[in-house]
Amino acid sequence: MLDLLPHETAAIGIRWSLKTRCRRLCRILGGDTKMNKLLRQSVCALALAVASGVGAQAESLRLLTSWDxxxxxxxxxxxxxxxxxxxxSEGEIEITVDGPEVVAAFEQIEPVQAGVFQLLFTHPAYHTSVSWAGFALDSSVDPGPEKRREIGLWDALDEAYNKIGLKLIALPGSGNQGYQFVLSTQPSDGENPFSGLKVRxxxxxxxxxxxxxxxLVVLPGGETYAAMDRGVVDGAGWPLIGFESTKLSEVAKYYVRPTFGSSTYVLLMNLDAWNGLDADTQKTLLDIGADVERDGFAAFEKLKTEEVERMQEAGMEEYAVSDEAAQRMQEAFVKEQRSTALGAGGDETRKVIDIFEANDL
Known part of the structure; x- marks a missing residue:
């Protein structure tokens, strides 16, 4: 697959736009007279001929995702x-998808900034080397996709990513009960249940x-199964949704409760590629982003219950920490994640956290 140059990316939007506008003009020239039919056919043929001659090899966008x-x-x-x-787009825009087997999850932001790939689906924690604005997202209560936009959170993240050459396309959240710990070793009794444990x-x-x-042992998600199987780590932090697909239930015996945080992803686009698209194409891409935010949120809510049922069916046991430890873990997650983000992130991060605090999130 050839990398798209800025003018080639722009051609995608031009071609799609011409085709769309051709249809609109043909509808305006409606009617059943012979003259109108000939006129419609001529206009559409001319427009599509021009469109097909622009960027004929520029019909594909490349998307990187941080997970299989x-x-x-x-x-x-x-x-x-x-x-x-x-x-x-009626096939005028095709998106090919590559995963962490092509570029490791923690290294994906740079090739997207450089335009080697045009789109990236990832988690903000995977690119704190270039932006901390999204790092604190998971420390907030997830108010749902519509509310995130209403209170200005979506726009604040978009502005922050623009400053590093990226455009926010979608901000999908999977609701609360975002994360959990799973362990191959039984936790200790008392107030420090992870004492002596190495956790991915x-x-x-x-x-x-x-x-x-x-x-903490920092590892990419794809290396977690082998690390637990070999005893390199004793457990892992992982989103509740998607746990079954990792097969970690084969090497983990316990799932720890309570869960904590909310789980938020970002779908980003190279800003130069975005700016090369026409307004109609940009609107369509953003509208579809809003649709998948809403529909994904609903699907994730159902999946949470199913994930727990499957862990139990695999023979995993629930381990509930003490009330004191549960409170400590929740407070530590919110306080430390936000203070870490603020200490490293500057004004963009401050704006995001101000929105949390103003809305009791």
Missing amino acids: MTMPANIHIVQDYVKRVQEQ GSPSYKPIIEALGGA
Whole structure:
């Protein structure tokens, strides 16, 4: 697959726009007279001929995702988005998808900024090297996709990503009960149940793991199964949704409760590629983004119950920490995640957290 240059990306929008406008003009020239039929045919033929001559090789966008395609987030967000774009553009825009087997999850932001890939579906914790604005998202109560837009959270994230050469296309959230810990070793009794345990996670898990007495080991998601199987780590922090697809129930014996945080993803686009699209195409891509935010949120709510049922069917046991430890882990997650983000993130991060606090999130 050839990389798209800025003028080639722009040609995608031009071609789609011409085709759309041709249809609108043909409807205006409606009627059954012979003259109108000939006029419609001539106008449409001319417009489509021009469109097909512009950027004939520029019909594909490349999307990177941080997880393999069995993950529910990819199924309900990425696959749904790709399908809707192709349908609404009537095949004029096709999106090809590559995963972490092509570019590792923690290294994906740079090739998208550089335009090697035009789209990225990921989690903000995977690119704190270039932006901290989204890092604190999971520390808030998830108010739902419509409310996130209403209170200005969506726009604040979009503005922050614009500053690093990216455009926010969608901000899908999977609701509350976002994360959990699973362990191959039985936790200790008392106030430090992770004492002596090494637990896999991204940096966002660090405050809770340490608050419960454990040690964080940063690993990409794809390496977690092997690490637990070999005893390199004793457990892992993981989103509740998508746990079954990891097969970690084969190496984990316990799922820890309570869950914590909310789980938020970002669908981003290279800003130059975005600016090369016409207004109609941009609107369509954003409208589809809003649709998958809403529909994905509803699908994730149902999946949470199903995930717990499948863990139990696999023989995993629930381990509930003490009330004191539960309160400590929740407070540690919110406080430390937000303070870490603020300490490293600057004004863009402050704006996001101000929105949380103003809306009791």
